[in-house]
Amino acid sequence: MKQVVEKRSDIVFFIKMFPLAKIHPESYKKSKAIMCAKTNEESLSLLEAAFEKKPLPEPSCTTDVIEKNTALAGSLGISGTPTIIFGDGSRMTGALKADSLIDMATGKK
Amino acid sequence: MRRLRTSLALFVLVSSLMLSSTAFAATQLSKEAAHNALKPIIPDIEVLTVESTPLQGIYEITLRSAGKNAIVYMDASGKTAFFGAMIDIATKTNITQEKFNKINKIDFSSIPLEGSIVVGDPKAKYKAVVFDDPD
Numbered sequence: 001m002k003q004v005v006e007k008r009s010d011i012v013f014f015i016k017m018f019p020l021a022k023i024h025p026e027s028y029k030k031s032k033a034i035m036c037a038k039t040n041e042e043s044l045s046l047l048e049a050a051f052e053k054k055p056l057p058e059p060s061c062t063t064d065v066i067e068k069n070t071a072l073a074g075s076l077g078i079s080g081t082p083t084i085i086f087g088d089g090s091r092m093t094g095a096l097k098a099d100s101l102i103d104m105a106t107g108k109k
Numbered sequence: 110m111r112r113l114r115t116s117l118a119l120f121v122l123v124s125s126l127m128l129s130s131t132a133f134a135a136t137q138l139s140k141e142a143a144h145n146a147l148k149p150i151i152p153d154i155e156v157l158t159v160e161s162t163p164l165q166g167i168y169e170i171t172l173r174s175a176g177k178n179a180i181v182y183m184d185a186s187g188k189t190a191f192f193g194a195m196i197d198i199a200t201k202t203n204i205t206q207e208k209f210n211k212i213n214k215i216d217f218s219s220i221p222l223e224g225s226i227v228v229g230d231p232k233a234k235y236k237a238v239v240f241d242d243p244d
Contacts, residue, residue: 009230009233010235011237012231012237013238014222015227016225016226019242027242027243034243047243056243069224081240084238087235087237089215091210
């Protein structure tokens with residue numbers, strides 16, 4: 001995603017933490033720790049640390065944002081990660097290369 | 110006499126053609142037949158489309174139930190149905206998932222953007238929302 005926004009400044013990603021608690025029992029705590037960070041940049045570094053399998057701090061706040069995201073995912077029929085919803089309402093499940101992401105985000109699929 | 114034979118021959122030809130097309134129609138699945146076959150297991154079903162699939166004899170039915178769109182597969186007999194992922198082996202694509210995504214397009218403006226980690230300029234023209242698991 002970072003590659004994409006470096007190439008195209010007219011694309012933005014909003015990442016919602018959606019832990020699949022049944023498959024990954026630790027990911028709920030990690031999601032909370034990430035969202036408890038005080039700034040967007042901090043959240044992003046924590047997320048990157050998680051992807052690199054580095055340990056995360058304990059969640060330092062109470063928040064219901066994970067529950068909200070999970071409810072939202074359910075109402076949209078989303079059950080797998082990563083799932084991307086593009087501006088035109090189309091969706092994609094699974095990892096994508098930067099160029100494919102650019103095409104899909106700008107509707108050139 | 111010749112005229113009678115020609116029209117008789119024509120009559121036989123046309124009716125045999127009609128018979129064979131009826132035979133084909135009998136093994137196809139109509140929307141009403143799909144509706145009636147699936148109602149016992151999906152009482153509030155609304156059949157949207159019935160299309161053939163690469164698998165001979167198996168039809169893809171898109172339907173609406175409990176406010177959601179779904180896909181089920183069934184043959185023309187209406188006795189056995191299944192939910193599952195149909196895969197195109199040559200292209201390694203999940204045909205069912207792709208169809209599902211197509212019939213379930215989301216109203217992007219209804220997705221709340223708060224509570225997200227932002228990568229990029231929040232005011233950028235092209236927006237995308239990513240549901241991701243940190244693990």
